[in-house]
Amino acid sequence: MNKGVYQGLLILILGYFLTYMYPFWILMVSALVIGLIMDTKGFTAFISGFVAVGILWVLLAFFVASSNGDLLVDKIALLFPGQNQAVIYGLTFLVGGLIGGISSLTGQSFRAIFIKKRRKMYY
Numbered sequence: 001m002n003k004g005v006y007q008g009l010l011i012l013i014l015g016y017f018l019t020y021m022y023p024f025w026i027l028m029v030s031a032l033v034i035g036l037i038m039d040t041k042g043f044t045a046f047i048s049g050f051v052a053v054g055i056l057w058v059l060l061a062f063f064v065a066s067s068n069g070d071l072l073v074d075k076i077a078l079l080f081p082g083q084n085q086a087v088i089y090g091l092t093f094l095v096g097g098l099i100g101g102i103s104s105l106t107g108q109s110f111r112a113i114f115i116k117k118r119r120k121m122y123y
Contacts, residue, residue, distance in 0.1 A: 003044065005048070011052035015027040032103045036108070046104060057093065058092050061092050
């Protein structure tokens with residue numbers, strides 16, 4: 001597996017455990033920190049953060065919604081065309097994924113700015 005998959009799994013696992021102790025926005029902090037630690041390219045950092053946080057937001061939203069019989073999801077689904085729960089979960093994935101991808105990309109950009117790569121010296 002490549003670094004992007006490892007980065008996504010780390011964001012997913014760290015974010016899952018941190019959401020039980022901290023508010024929902026800790027997912028973005030975990031994506032930023034993992035993006036800062038892992039040495040990946042920009043697109044790979046964005047995609048891994050996008051997929052990991054998107055999946056995690058959908059799973060957490062599903063667990064919360066299923067605990068109260070999907071009442072809130074059904075009422076919000078009436079506001080959107082199609083009136084389907086899948087639309088709400090799709091929007092949740094998209095919004096969470098964009099925020100997670102941007103957070104991971106921000107961490108990767110901080111790494112590129114502040115951590116200099118070693119220059120190879122050819123004697």
